[in-house]
Amino acid sequence: MLDNGEGLEQLVAQLIRPEVRRLKAYHVPDSGDMLKADAMENPYFWPQELKQQWLQRLSTIEINRYPDPQAQGVVTRFKKVMSIAPQFDLLLGNGSDEIIQLLALAVARPGATIMAPEPSFVMYRMIALLAGLKYCGVPLAAGFELDLDRFLEAIKEQQPALIFLSQPNNPTGNVFAAQDVEAIIDASPGLVIVDEAYTAFTETDSLYLLEKYPNVLVMRTVSKIGLAGLRLGLLIGRPQWLREIDKLRMPYNINVLTQASAEFALDHYAWLDRQAKQIVTNRQVFYQRLSNIPGLKVWPSETNFLLVQGVRGAGKAIFQQLKQQGILIKCLDGSHPQLADTFRITVGLERDNSRIAEALENLLKY
């Protein structure tokens, strides 16, 4: 082939699936030395002594060897710290993102549909499209609760193979009513995945659904409890499901450094848990303070972030002005009609929350 640029463009267009070319790559803004409050990261690290022990542990790893394909050390510890009943299995993913992808691939017959409420976690839609599935987003009700009638109607019409429910929901921060979730599971002809990415910050726990319904799997991650860099998610459920999904998993998807680090972290789970509790405390204070700012609406949250709405037309400007002051939050304006003028702020250290609150107070003074 003659290399004249034009030919290459054509070949790319011809070869790459149109739905892939239409997608925008997942964009992560460069945050430099800004205060990062956009990605629900945990601001705490471990005390020096723990960090030393961890590094010690890492120094014994044989990096020349393949990892344990089942990551049994990690699995055993997850079962223990999360009190997972022995009849359920665990499947680990390179982040829950990978698990979502495995689930999509597992059901990807021609015409299969993935369904999720909207607004919710954007990866459900993105991965559905990447895996060649149809995607159906069902709008949430005005207060971001599930619109049950509408959802049941959509299930009846679309017969989705997979339904994702983020519980609590990202980016709205609320927990869906248990009876609505169960009604959806009951009506679903396929699998319902309850995504508990924020389980550390809420009293709500969906593990009981696994016993009650044969078509439920629960997904979790260590990303929001201070280990986002490890890339480790888990899927919990009946072995009949996990056995099949496991066949799609690449054998060494959890690398040796992640396995050793996760084992270490889970052996010191009390630390992670204490940090999560501190974030919940910080969240209440942050929520109160932002709620007192005229012109801002703040939604109650059971996660490590707050959804905030400025007065009409002000959302983007607020985001930009904070950015100019070195504060990076997530602008949600434009991503969904119900999210006009909203932004999402990660709850962090008290002093960082204070800095953000102060910046907003000053911005909205007049």
Ligand SMILES: *Cc1c(COP(=O)(O)O)cnc(C)c1O
């Ligand atoms: C952050 C988040 C995840 C985490 O994904 P990882 O790939 O494990 O980092 C999953 N689901 C929801 C709803 C989230 O907000």
